[in-house]
Amino acid sequence: MSEPILTLDAVEKRYGADVAVERIDLAIDKREFIVLMGPSGCGKTTTLRILAGLETPTAGEVRLWGRPINDVPPWQREMPMVWQSYALFPFLDVRRNVEFGLKQRGGMSAGERRKKALEWLDRLGIAHMEKRGIHQLSGGQRQRVALARALALEPEVLLLDEPLSALDAHLRIRMQGELSRLHSELGITFVYVTHAQSEAFALADRVVIMSEGRVQQIGAPREIYRAPASRFVADFIGASNVVGGTVVEEKDGTVVLETPVGRLEATGSRAKGAAGALSIPADWIAVEPAGEATDGTAVEGRLVTEDFTGAVVTLYVELHDGSQFFVQKQQHEIERLSLKRGTRVRLSWPLEHATILPE
Structure with a gap:
């Protein structure tokens, strides 16, 4: 067995007496598509933020390729996040939004950054929009810009926090297909948060179902659908x-x-x-x-x-x-x-x- 790319070992997050995440143990393999799913307040987004370095665990350890990263700041982890709100810069056009992360990383000339940004915009089918303002884009187009900005960094791990929740139903289905295609083609490890069962089951290699900060079940979508591990999971899945x-x-x-x-x-x-x-x-x-x-x-x-x-x-x-x-x-x-x-x-x-x- 090869070493997992990401490991959460007995990770906890407390805010005073309140427990947001309680003793999560999870090993994520390279190229896996992992989906964290559960009701609002279950701890899935907090877990993602811990992976991103935006939250520090109260206890436990996060490891990247076996190396502890609890104290590594977000910008040094090279695990970009695609946000629910997209977090695009309204004062920059489409291409410069995609270039932004490359500029922050350094090591590339302006011409190289422009070329890389256009490559990813082209892969996502929006290269012709490179000079448009963010306010001129639809929700689906903004989502593609946010993905291009993250993927241009060519990370080993991509974190996604409910990235499709703001889209209309038909766009969600289309973008699910796009995400699945990108994951298959690029070989990047995806860690994805959603409360939508249809997204989780359509995209995931494994689903992590959470409730009240605890992991209730980890398994392939078909396994969870056919053999829920508890009444909570059975009720939550609703199948x-x-x-x-x-x-x-x-x-x-x-x-x-x-x-x-x-x-x-x-x-x-x-x-x-x-x-x-x-x-x-x-x-x-x-x-x-x-x-x-x-x-x-x-x-x-x-x-x-x-x-x-x-x-x-x-x-x-x-x-x-x-x-x-x-x-x-x-x-x-x-x-x-x-x-x-x-x-x-x-x-x-x-x-x-x-x-x-x-x-």
């Missing part, structure tokens, strides 16, 4: 129905929980009498008209509404206790069922996709 209950039976890798919607089975292990919660992915649930007896991998309810977003439709089914299950299906599957609001339906799923969440 599964989570039902709490009490274990009434445990045998051969299967547990039976007594829940408000009946006895349900799940894969996993938990002692009899213990509290537990099972997770059922919404896209693994089959829908059919009610009438057949339910078992440990099925429930019945009434279709109350559906959310149409194009190819995928989300159905919301109210169960007898007033709670809701949601089911995600392709539009053509829903059309074949010809379901109407108020119809009673049976929801069922394979046992292997109903898992008991870790404690």
Whole structure:
């Protein structure tokens, strides 16, 4: 195994009695695309600022290629940050904004800086805008200028703090593709902060989910989607129905929980009498008209509404206790069922996709 390019070893950040980040351990490999994700106030931006040198850890150590950098100032770390607000200079035109970091670094003539800036503007498709003022650009164009300014430094690590949050939906999708392409082509390590699951799952090699300053789970997007490590992660990702209950039976890798919607089975292990919660992915649930007896991998309810977003439709089914299950299906599957609001339906799923969440 090669040495990680970046390491956070038991890193903490406290502001008096308030804990912003608590004992984060994370090793980031060269060329990885790491996304820090979580609700507002979870510590993801503070962690990014610690990497950038804009915050000093209260405890723990940050290392770059194995070398401690806690006391290294931001301008010597050579890890530029692309800000949510872009942080462009309104008194400089596009090209001079990109040249700014190169000028601060030194070692290049004015002609070399101009050539390098134009190269990156060209790669990002905005070289023809080199003399425009920042106020003349759209949000997407400003984002490209901010990226060009950071990438012109040719860093080993690029830090990005919610860089797409100010863009319209269609521009966000386009820029996601642009970021993915750049990461693949350049071989730079990206550390990216977002609260948007769609961005994280579309871009990341690994996702770090945080809550209240603590890391809740680290894994590939597919792993986190299919196997959330806790109820918090399952609820935050929002891809599964989570039902709490009490274990009434445990045998051969299967547990039976007594829940408000009946006895349900799940894969996993938990002692009899213990509290537990099972997770059922919404896209693994089959829908059919009610009438057949339910078992440990099925429930019945009434279709109350559906959310149409194009190819995928989300159905919301109210169960007898007033709670809701949601089911995600392709539009053509829903059309074949010809379901109407108020119809009673049976929801069922394979046992292997109903898992008991870790404690």
